[in-house]
Amino acid sequence: MPVRIASVHRARLSGQSTAGAVRLVLPLGAKTDGFAVGDWVLVEPETRDVRRRLSRRTLLQRRTEGGREPQLIAANVDTLFIVTSCNADLNVARLERYLALANEAGTTPVILLTKADQVDDPAPWRTEVEGLQRDLAVVTLNAKSPEAAQVLAPWCGAGQTVALVGSSGVGKSSLLNTLAAKAPDEAQATGGIRESDAKGRHTTTSRSLHAIAVGGWAIDTPGIRTLHVSDISDGLDLLFAEITELAPECRFSNCTHSHEPGCAVRAAVAAGTLPEARLERWRKLREENLSNTPVETGSRNNKTTRLPGRRR
Numbered sequence: 001m002p003v004r005i006a007s008v009h010r011a012r013l014s015g016q017s018t019a020g021a022v023r024l025v026l027p028l029g030a031k032t033d034g035f036a037v038g039d040w041v042l043v044e045p046e047t048r049d050v051r052r053r054l055s056r057r058t059l060l061q062r063r064t065e066g067g068r069e070p071q072l073i074a075a076n077v078d079t080l081f082i083v084t085s086c087n088a089d090l091n092v093a094r095l096e097r098y099l100a101l102a103n104e105a106g107t108t109p110v111i112l113l114t115k116a117d118q119v120d121d122p123a124p125w126r127t128e129v130e131g132l133q134r135d136l137a138v139v140t141l142n143a144k145s146p147e148a149a150q151v152l153a154p155w156c157g158a159g160q161t162v163a164l165v166g167s168s169g170v171g172k173s174s175l176l177n178t179l180a181a182k183a184p185d186e187a188q189a190t191g192g193i194r195e196s197d198a199k200g201r202h203t204t205t206s207r208s209l210h211a212i213a214v215g216g217w218a219i220d221t222p223g224i225r226t227l228h229v230s231d232i233s234d235g236l237d238l239l240f241a242e243i244t245e246l247a248p249e250c251r252f253s254n255c256t257h258s259h260e261p262g263c264a265v266r267a268a269v270a271a272g273t274l275p276e277a278r279l280e281r282w283r284k285l286r287e288e289n290l291s292n293t294p295v296e297t298g299s300r301n302n303k304t305t306r307l308p309g310r311r312r
């Protein structure tokens with residue numbers, strides 16, 4: 001029986017199947033940290049024993065400080081909704097971290113600017129984030145309005161999975177409620193949708209995997225306070241494509257674009273086509289990535305084969 005992992009606890013997994021919520025049984029001694037919300041597993045129908053995890057299309061993961069193994073955030077996510085609000089300071093450096101994470105995972109990032117109803121004109125916010133990555137989709141909305149579900153429809157629907165990330169208070173829970181199209185009296189004010197929902201008539205059964213009214217699923221990713229980057233060189237290359245493309249024109253192939261003569265990237269800064277602050281943020285992320293990425297980890301493919309119980 002195919003089951004999608006809905007929540008991962010220290011000692012147990014719960015899932016969602018066509019028959020509803022299922023509590024899963026892991027092989028003796030198997031740990032849950034090799035599973036991510038959004039994973040698909042094959043389960044023995046009678047015993048609920050997990051037989052096998054199916055290979056992932058995408059995997060959002062991060063390295064926690066001091067942790068050797070990456071922490072799995074969510075699997076099989078098509079679109080990452082990076083949520084930030086119009087009424088708070090925009091932290092572009094933080095948004096770039098999320099973008100690099102989404103790129104590296106193979107998910108499509110979309111920036112959601114919530115609380116657009118609380119400002120006279122959301123256009124300046126939109127303009128500021130649109131330049132952060134080529135062809136980046138940016139949406140301004142009121143997370144509490146039913147219209148938000150329509151605005152987000154291009155990324156939702158049967159077969160589609162979205163995940164939401166962003167700081168506390170930006171409107172992730174509000175968005176989840178709107179996407180689930182819950183009546184206001186049933187909706188959770190904050191803190192996501194509780195497990196007790198399983199008793200209700202909604203198909204939503206866990207804190208982390210929520211059914212969207214128009215089809216598809218939304219994954220809530222609470223608890224990312226500081227997003228440290230590691231193993232994201234490909235994600236950075238895509239995020240900073242304008243720098244990636246200039247680099248081959250530098251005189252030295254290992255140019256760090258800081259002090260070297262004949263640097264095409266610094267020339268772009270001098271010419272005014274590349275903002276100095278952007279180059280500075282690239283440098284910071286790249287250095288952090290280099291110092292956090294263990295050398296033996298190797299390429300992305302090598303890394304994923306180290307995850308427990310996986311089979312490609």
Ligand SMILES: Nc1nc2c(ncn2[C@@H]2O[C@H](COP(=O)(O)OP(=O)(O)OP(=O)(O)O)[C@@H](O)[C@H]2O)c(=O)[nH]1
Nearest residue numbers: 114115142143144168169170171172173174190191
């Ligand atoms: N006017 C308006 N209020 C919003 C919007 N989005 C969220 N809010 C309000 O902002 C507050 C925080 O929203 P939440 O949905 O709880 O934010 P969150 O991101 O889930 O926060 P955490 O649960 O702490 O992670 C609530 O009072 C919401 O009603 C919006 O687009 N417009």
Ligand SMILES: [Zn+2]
Nearest residue numbers: 250255257263
């Ligand atoms: Zn250079």
